[in-house]
Amino acid sequence: MTKILSSVKCTDKGSAYAKFEWLFGKGLVTSNGQLWKDDRKLLGPSFKLQKLTGFLPYFNKHSKTLVEILTKFQHQATNVYPQLVRATMDFISESAFVQDSTYQINDEDNFLAATHMALTSFRLRLAKPWLAITPKIWDLFGLGKQDKICSQFVNQAMSEAIEKRKIALAQEQKSSSETGENHANQKAFIDVLLDSKSEKEIIGHIMTIFGAAFETTASAMNYTLFLLALNPSAQEKVHFELDSIFGGDKNRDVTLNDLSGMKYLEMCIKEALRVCPPVPVMVRKAQEDIPLDNGQIVPKGCRVVILIREILRDQEHYPDPEVFNPDRFLPDECAARHPFAYIPFAAGQRNCLACSHDWDDRADRVFCVLRTKRTPKKSCTQGSGGRSTYSKPGVLRSILVAKLICYYRPEKFLSGMKYALMQMKTCLAHILRRFHVSTSQKRDDISLINGMVMEPKPKLEIVLTPK
Numbered sequence: 001m002t003k004i005l006s007s008v009k010c011t012d013k014g015s016a017y018a019k020f021e022w023l024f025g026k027g028l029v030t031s032n033g034q035l036w037k038d039d040r041k042l043l044g045p046s047f048k049l050q051k052l053t054g055f056l057p058y059f060n061k062h063s064k065t066l067v068e069i070l071t072k073f074q075h076q077a078t079n080v081y082p083q084l085v086r087a088t089m090d091f092i093s094e095s096a097f098v099q100d101s102t103y104q105i106n107d108e109d110n111f112l113a114a115t116h117m118a119l120t121s122f123r124l125r126l127a128k129p130w131l132a133i134t135p136k137i138w139d140l141f142g143l144g145k146q147d148k149i150c151s152q153f154v155n156q157a158m159s160e161a162i163e164k165r166k167i168a169l170a171q172e173q174k175s176s177s178e179t180g181e182n183h184a185n186q187k188a189f190i191d192v193l194l195d196s197k198s199e200k201e202i203i204g205h206i207m208t209i210f211g212a213a214f215e216t217t218a219s220a221m222n223y224t225l226f227l228l229a230l231n232p233s234a235q236e237k238v239h240f241e242l243d244s245i246f247g248g249d250k251n252r253d254v255t256l257n258d259l260s261g262m263k264y265l266e267m268c269i270k271e272a273l274r275v276c277p278p279v280p281v282m283v284r285k286a287q288e289d290i291p292l293d294n295g296q297i298v299p300k301g302c303r304v305v306i307l308i309r310e311i312l313r314d315q316e317h318y319p320d321p322e323v324f325n326p327d328r329f330l331p332d333e334c335a336a337r338h339p340f341a342y343i344p345f346a347a348g349q350r351n352c353l354a355c356s357h358d359w360d361d362r363a364d365r366v367f368c369v370l371r372t373k374r375t376p377k378k379s380c381t382q383g384s385g386g387r388s389t390y391s392k393p394g395v396l397r398s399i400l401v402a403k404l405i406c407y408y409r410p411e412k413f414l415s416g417m418k419y420a421l422m423q424m425k426t427c428l429a430h431i432l433r434r435f436h437v438s439t440s441q442k443r444d445d446i447s448l449i450n451g452m453v454m455e456p457k458p459k460l461e462i463v464l465t466p467k
């Protein structure tokens, strides 16, 4: 598995993701080959660490709105997932498109309605693939017509957003040329696209980022709250941590410093992502023969299905895998684990855009190595063949990069300062400063069904009790 995910010859996904193309076009999730490589290089820096501090005000603002909405549901068993989804739409919308976003409070929004239509359509394609074998069958059931309406809403909303951003950008450029400031290396996601893509391509990329970002993050936060509700001792530790950071202040904005102190909350989120990974499976297609360490070959053209959920339950790395135990993510435990044993955000060439980037990933691992004074565990059940994953020059280069950055910009090494984790920690810190969570549901009552993201059946319900 390490070989497959790391190989530059296995970055294609084949036709497995074609069912998303009617809305996502050839965005990062669906594209293959040179187009994917170029776009990843172009768009990867949009969620770079240096920009993350800029996103924090958006996360605080929309988390506060979410908490206000949740107070209306306190003391009653509630499925908070729909509210979390709307909050994460606000997070991604404002971070990627630099525009005011009101999905949580504006029920009449056409784009919101279109998103629901799109999700219904995707879910149907996954649940009843025979309906989508040919467009004719799809149309026969009136589904093509619905997709068209959805596309029209999306295109209209996106065209307006693009126009708005063009105007704002022109104004920003004018004022920065007057003040002599240069923000060329800090471009937002949409600005990078405006420079180089057609409107149709931009809309595909925007929808891809939306699709990749909002349900995954909402689902991860939903599972974290549920698992904390089921595990009062872990929840108590989170409350203790938050109280010691915020001193009982329930409204103050979360700062970068606060985030770096939320170590136990981060461990709980990571454990929730392990127990209930939002993305349960992914597919890669070998572009060439790929020799494995055990002598076997993955032949060219072969599609490899990677069962993320099963890997995260591997007994070798996670004893008693069904047990929710955040201590699995204590620094020493992480350092001793093979990096590809924890893949809720994928790993290797096509890892999640919001999770890590090459240089900080490498530096993170070097930090683990330096901290524990030993190399990470060498064996992996999926077969690294007992060879270390680190080349000497690579490690030396990383140490140099890590040391330089650490010297000049220490805040870049706040643990877990990656977009998705930063978003979830901020939002959950706002919720858990206000509420205790409990549930009458049992873990065994819940089945996880593969869908767009892994969906709980029945829906998770928690009771929010003010602190």
Ligand code: HEM
Pocket: 028, 029, 040, 047, 208, 209, 212, 213, 214, 216, 217, 220, 277, 278, 279, 281, 282, 283, 343, 344, 345, 346, 349, 350, 351, 352, 353, 354, 419, 420
């Ligand atoms: C808890 C939240 C998240 C989880 C668990 C998650 C998980 C994943 C996984 C497993 C993949 C690989 C999918 C595959 O290859 O089939 C992926 C890819 C991707 N994710 Fe995330 N993701 C999360 C949040 C986000 C967010 C917030 C964004 C946007 C900022 C994002 C953007 C992307 C993109 C663009 C890709 C495609 C990358 C490529 O193929 O080059 N994800 N994510």
